[in-house]
Amino acid sequence: MLATSNALRLHVESALAGRIASPFRFQEPQPITASVGISAVDQLAGGLPRGCLTEVFGGISSGITSLLQAALAARTANAEVCALVDAQDSFAPGCAQFAGVSLQQLLWVRCRNVNQALRSVDLLLHGGGFSLVAVDLSGAPARLVRQIPLSFWFRLRRTVENTSTILLVLSRESNAKTCASLVLRMEREAVRWSLQDRQYPSPDFHTPASLLDGWTTAAEMIRSKARRKNNVAMIGCAKTFANQDAETARFDLRSNYFLSVDSAGGNPLLPSQPNHLENERTQNFG
Amino acid sequence: MLPAALFGAVYVPNFILQAIGRSEPELRTQPLAIIDGPPPTYQVVALNRLAEILGVARGMTKAAVSQFAQVTIRTRCRVREEAAHAALLDVAWSITPRVEDAALDTLLIDISGLTSLFGDARTIAREIASRASTFGMHVHVAISANVETARIVARALPGPTIVPAGEERRFLETLPVRMLSPSQELSDIFDRWGVTTCKALASLPVLSLSECVGQEGVRLQAIASGKGMRPLLLAEPAQHFEEWFELDEAVDDLEALSFLLGRLLDQLSARLSARALSIAAVQINFELQPSFDKAFDTSRELLRVKPTARTFSCNLELPVPTRDSKLLLKLLRLRLQSRPPDAPIQKINMAAQSSLARVTQGSLFVPTAPDPDKLELTIARIAAVVGEGNVGSPQLLDSHRPDAFHMQKFSIATAEVHASGRASKRFTKNNLQNGSNYHSPTETPAIALHVFRPPVPARVRLQGNKPVFASFQGCSGKVVHASGPWRSSGQWWEDKPWQEDAWDLEIIFSGESPATHRGLYRFCYDGLQEKWFVRGVYD
Numbered sequence: 075m076l077a078t079s080n081a082l083r084l085h086v087e088s089a090l091a092g093r094i095a096s097p098f099r100f101q102e103p104q105p106i107t108a109s110v111g112i113s114a115v116d117q118l119a120g121g122l123p124r125g126c127l128t129e130v131f132g133g134i135s136s137g138i139t140s141l142l143q144a145a146l147a148a149r150t151a152n153a154e155v156c157a158l159v160d161a162q163d164s165f166a167p168g169c170a171q172f173a174g175v176s177l178q179q180l181l182w183v184r185c186r187n188v189n190q191a192l193r194s195v196d197l198l199l200h201g202g203g204f205s206l207v208a209v210d211l212s213g214a215p216a217r218l219v220r221q222i223p224l225s226f227w228f229r230l231r232r233t234v235e236n237t238s239t240i241l242l243v244l245s246r247e248s249n250a251k252t253c254a255s256l257v258l259r260m261e262r263e264a265v266r267w268s269l270q271d272r273q274y275p276s277p278d279f280h281t282p283a284s285l286l287d288g289w290t291t292a293a294e295m296i297r298s299k300a301r302r303k304n305n306v307a308m309i310g311c312a313k314t315f316a317n318q319d320a321e322t323a324r325f326d327l328r329s330n331y332f333l334s335v336d337s338a339g340g341n342p343l344l345p346s347q348p349n350h351l352e353n354e355r356t357q358n359f360g
Numbered sequence: 361m362l363p364a365a366l367f368g369a370v371y372v373p374n375f376i377l378q379a380i381g382r383s384e385p386e387l388r389t390q391p392l393a394i395i396d397g398p399p400p401t402y403q404v405v406a407l408n409r410l411a412e413i414l415g416v417a418r419g420m421t422k423a424a425v426s427q428f429a430q431v432t433i434r435t436r437c438r439v440r441e442e443a444a445h446a447a448l449l450d451v452a453w454s455i456t457p458r459v460e461d462a463a464l465d466t467l468l469i470d471i472s473g474l475t476s477l478f479g480d481a482r483t484i485a486r487e488i489a490s491r492a493s494t495f496g497m498h499v500h501v502a503i504s505a506n507v508e509t510a511r512i513v514a515r516a517l518p519g520p521t522i523v524p525a526g527e528e529r530r531f532l533e534t535l536p537v538r539m540l541s542p543s544q545e546l547s548d549i550f551d552r553w554g555v556t557t558c559k560a561l562a563s564l565p566v567l568s569l570s571e572c573v574g575q576e577g578v579r580l581q582a583i584a585s586g587k588g589m590r591p592l593l594l595a596e597p598a599q600h601f602e603e604w605f606e607l608d609e610a611v612d613d614l615e616a617l618s619f620l621l622g623r624l625l626d627q628l629s630a631r632l633s634a635r636a637l638s639i640a641a642v643q644i645n646f647e648l649q650p651s652f653d654k655a656f657d658t659s660r661e662l663l664r665v666k667p668t669a670r671t672f673s674c675n676l677e678l679p680v681p682t683r684d685s686k687l688l689l690k691l692l693r694l695r696l697q698s699r700p701p702d703a704p705i706q707k708i709n710m711a712a713q714s715s716l717a718r719v720t721q722g723s724l725f726v727p728t729a730p731d732p733d734k735l736e737l738t739i740a741r742i743a744a745v746v747g748e749g750n751v752g753s754p755q756l757l758d759s760h761r762p763d764a765f766h767m768q769k770f771s772i773a774t775a776e777v778h779a780s781g782r783a784s785k786r787f788t789k790n791n792l793q794n795g796s797n798y799h800s801p802t803e804t805p806a807i808a809l810h811v812f813r814p815p816v817p818a819r820v821r822l823q824g825n826k827p828v829f830a831s832f833q834g835c836s837g838k839v840v841h842a843s844g845p846w847r848s849s850g851q852w853w854e855d856k857p858w859q860e861d862a863w864d865l866e867i868i869f870s871g872e873s874p875a876t877h878r879g880l881y882r883f884c885y886d887g888l889q890e891k892w893f894v895r896g897v898y899d
Binding site: 111112133134135136137138139140141142143144152153154155163164165166167168169170171172173177178179180181182183184185186190193194197198200201202203204205212213238262265267285286288289325326327328329 | 750804
């Protein structure tokens, strides 16, 4: 009987050779993903997995809020309804709208502390129906975020399982541990300033200061359920550097007030200076 | 050939009692007596069979009825009777729009042509009785080709009664003349003549009757012989739905109140369902118990003036109409928990604003969205956690003031309309050129500002009008790059002017590793307060 089953198995495998790699091996279904709104991150992580918890962390000015903004813009542009649980009431709707977020499709929960945020996200996930539920804990004190018990993250993970909701958690440190299907660490690299040490024809236009154009951010994939890391972590090593570039994506963030030559067609405020037109600001804040 | 006219009459026997029993169903199984009249001389005006068996009779005083310990006594409530009457009208309008509001306890309806919809006349009569029973009312229904015959038979005979065409006189002849509701003068005349039944009245000669008692007598004779035809005086369907509940003892417990609110919502929901409508908004007015502040004040002025009851209102507006009374109850509970009335409640008035039921059809190309009813409940629960104004959808104001926005109620209907518009735009090639702000993933994403609300006070050292050193919240650092000032001001013509110079600063904080603690901040100098603030961090 055993010999027969083995022969049958070999026969099936040989018949399917080249089409299916291992027909008798159980493969966990890959989660459906949605675009983050940043092509480099999409290529790196394959997008945000639906029905999973995604954690994005990074220091101050690392670009995690920009990534959130891009994700919200991508989801709302796709006619989906999103929710943002803002632990410290730090969301800027003006910037978000500029980035393309449709505010009518965004439910914004302005919390005053972490406890309110956790209760709100629990209610939202149990309510169901949202395409993206983002929890921004980046403004909350790290000590309080660290105190969130692991069981709560498990609870969130179990709640979004088998739904089409993307649960996106933003924080300064990684907290969800193994509950997160995708973990991205973000870090700011070079900041781009323009108009440094530049003389202007008239002081009416600008003071002799530099202008913030944007910066480059590196997103490192720490953990991914969908894509396994190529490098192998060694016991005792804090970090491996093998194939690190393959697990890191770099992308640029632009200032809200930066308009390229193509879209703006030049700055009417300044006299003709073709070499620098692309770096000019064209509108004031506020 | 025109179809034969067919009329129905719906009569609620013992209406006063049924109006009370509708709002308090548990009283139906208890001996119950309803009293009415001027305060010292209350008398029994209605009672049920159980009370009658115990020996209670109409006309007994309240003191006498109080001797029966088992009998529950209730004061007659006109508003409940009006609500019961409105519910009865809704039952009739759920069958046909041609309804005459004959009396509080009697309705006349035109059911001509309804046989193709419901079935034969007996089926229609049963359907009316069945729908009335769902509203907590037991009714008599009679159907006849003659409207007056139907009215009289419904008042006289229990159960669904069908009077075949041409046999009206046979059904009426045994009934007493008083069923025709003659005036007192006519009633006395008929008594003197010995005319006690409809048959006797119908057999009188018309000319002689006209000479003796006038046209009123002739009209009654025509009705008694089943020939009194008249058109219906149609009532216009009401769009206002209201229910009342008056408590014997004031309630201050939310649990007990929820029970009553749930009952009223069930009644309203049933009434609107019967009319194929949904609830768009609910308004509740609580009549509160007068405060005890002046309870012991016996001054003449206060004794003369009747204390006016205070009221407490609670409105609930729904983004999409619903008939789910349980959902409405949960929303009301959350609303009352966050803002409870400040005194016990002695009377409840609940009014519903009706709207057509929402009709939607899913689309293959529009992603799923939260269920509107469920979402409303979720938002209400979140609002109970974070506060009423802290959940919703942000809307930017037409102002140059930094961070100028206000929160509006998040409505899935608005979001869906907006989303479907965007979804349809997605299929057009020129989406980005048509005013949409969305930048595709291939474009450079924009920097986000992580806002500090309220702005954090800061200290900034200037050198040549340019920030060189900044400190806030116990951190201090050297400014390595600065961009600004971006000057703006506004509303100087109003009482809340603002003026600020904004700066983008890159700061290296001292005492920590520069690689990890460089930050890009937005600072602002408030020209009116002459102070520096940190408005946020670019993140």
